Amino acid sequence: MKKLFLLIVLLSLLAGCAKPASPAALTSHSLSPVPTPTPAAAKPPLAWDDLSPYKRAMLQGHEGDVEWVEQNLRPTHYQLVLTLDWPVRIGGREWVRYTNNEGVSLSEVYFRLFPNCPGWQDSKSVVKRVQVGGENAAFSLEQEDTALKVPLAHPLAPGDSVIFTLDFSVSIPQHGGGNYSIFAYKDNVLSLAHFYPMIPAYDDKGWHTELAPSYGDLTYSDTSFYYVRLRTTAPGLVLTTSGKILRDIVSSDGVESWDIASGPMRDINLVLSRDFHTASEDVNDVMVTSYYLTGDRGGGKRVLRYAADALADYCRQFGPYPFNELDVVETGTTAGGVEYPGMVAISDQFYQEIGGFLEFATAHEVGHQWWYSLVGSDQVNHPWLDEALTNYSAYIYTQDIHGNRYAGRVFKVFFQDTYKRAADMMDMPIGLPVSGYSQTTYGAIVYGKGAIFFHTLRRQVGDDTFFAILRTYFRRYRYRIATPQDFLHVAEEVSGKNLEPLFREWGAQ
Numbered sequence: 001m002k003k004l005f006l007l008i009v010l011l012s013l014l015a016g017c018a019k020p021a022s023p024a025a026l027t028s029h030s031l032s033p034v035p036t037p038t039p040a041a042a043k044p045p046l047a048w049d050d051l052s053p054y055k056r057a058m059l060q061g062h063e064g065d066v067e068w069v070e071q072n073l074r075p076t077h078y079q080l081v082l083t084l085d086w087p088v089r090i091g092g093r094e095w096v097r098y099t100n101n102e103g104v105s106l107s108e109v110y111f112r113l114f115p116n117c118p119g120w121q122d123s124k125s126v127v128k129r130v131q132v133g134g135e136n137a138a139f140s141l142e143q144e145d146t147a148l149k150v151p152l153a154h155p156l157a158p159g160d161s162v163i164f165t166l167d168f169s170v171s172i173p174q175h176g177g178g179n180y181s182i183f184a185y186k187d188n189v190l191s192l193a194h195f196y197p198m199i200p201a202y203d204d205k206g207w208h209t210e211l212a213p214s215y216g217d218l219t220y221s222d223t224s225f226y227y228v229r230l231r232t233t234a235p236g237l238v239l240t241t242s243g244k245i246l247r248d249i250v251s252s253d254g255v256e257s258w259d260i261a262s263g264p265m266r267d268i269n270l271v272l273s274r275d276f277h278t279a280s281e282d283v284n285d286v287m288v289t290s291y292y293l294t295g296d297r298g299g300g301k302r303v304l305r306y307a308a309d310a311l312a313d314y315c316r317q318f319g320p321y322p323f324n325e326l327d328v329v330e331t332g333t334t335a336g337g338v339e340y341p342g343m344v345a346i347s348d349q350f351y352q353e354i355g356g357f358l359e360f361a362t363a364h365e366v367g368h369q370w371w372y373s374l375v376g377s378d379q380v381n382h383p384w385l386d387e388a389l390t391n392y393s394a395y396i397y398t399q400d401i402h403g404n405r406y407a408g409r410v411f412k413v414f415f416q417d418t419y420k421r422a423a424d425m426m427d428m429p430i431g432l433p434v435s436g437y438s439q440t441t442y443g444a445i446v447y448g449k450g451a452i453f454f455h456t457l458r459r460q461v462g463d464d465t466f467f468a469i470l471r472t473y474f475r476r477y478r479y480r481i482a483t484p485q486d487f488l489h490v491a492e493e494v495s496g497k498n499l500e501p502l503f504r505e506w507g508a509q
């Protein structure tokens, strides 16, 4: 996920009618949390070779992507049986089938426990038990309890798989929760970003367990499959998720149970509220649904319009969106917007706006479905590769929907003016890790200067070639992880030009 810092900084320039965020809610539940019951399930809900639920999350004609990903990428499979003690705690059991896709044997596997990140307030992820292949296993915590290390009794050879079982419980902040309130109960909305133990990416630098700065994105992970069974006794909740809700049952004793399956996705998010209303639109058979809060019907409808237009535009410009749902969800996040696979969260602070920031933020976050969700990248060490391209994608949307004149104003305000303010103090390359910037320069350089870099590349190669580069990059790396070198290679291959001097000039390496 990512946050739209730059746009928040610039909010006052394009929109002036944002309502203040609602005060933090503190319920009596937070004082007396109900213990999470031990899950009854001894086995995961699905057979490991059953891919049929994941295909149900795919757009017709893209079901074959599930088989392709399974055979070619050998992704991690997550199955979770969870109990939600609304709204204070979630926990249960996670089964994970992990395949070693690296060129070396692995003597340990890591799981990230993001709710333990410094800066996340009043959230705690506790793993009570780990099993490897059905046997209890030792584990230890590193990186301020955000990285759980499971040593393997026998190294996992390339191509081999292992099944982990983790019992875990996570307490949920009943106020902002830090880190842009992406994991919190706030404004009557429960947002559960990154709540489960997640295996990070392993690349030529090894396991990525580093602590990321709080103002950038945290996750760097491979495409996986998720099957989630979520239960709660709390009545009247509306659930929205990455992926698709396959089943929603309320038993005679009042237990509501949802079964959820993802397509090939690199994360899964769950968001719940008793206060959600919905509006939907079919875009080329993709069901786009806006979840909005009581009193924000107008904003909810506008967000639906922006998201539907962005989805259609990016499908045309970049390539197909393969999932049969895209959800745009109003939450209490203090970021302008945050992206997840198959889901976009937009801050409730901006739902009174018409156009302006609300529109640009929605177009930006929908753009992340291509750059982050489908084409993955190292968001911690190469944030420009997704954020700058996504911000430039929102400019492309603006051009296509509103024309060049309005897009020119957006370009000046959102990209040039912000970059200039930072450059007047200290110019920096666009290709640093998040930790290479302050919070202020991160937004200005990566989102502002980075977007101008893509515009400069477009000018240098011409419109047709530029869009051919983006389409080729998308087609080649969707469901995979791309590096800056990969993008340069595609750009040079498609354009037939030596673009290294340009990339080097902007620090895009």
Ligand SMILES: [Zn+2]
Pocket (backbone or CB within 6 Å): 002, 003, 004, 364, 365, 368, 387, 390
């Ligand atoms: Zn972003």
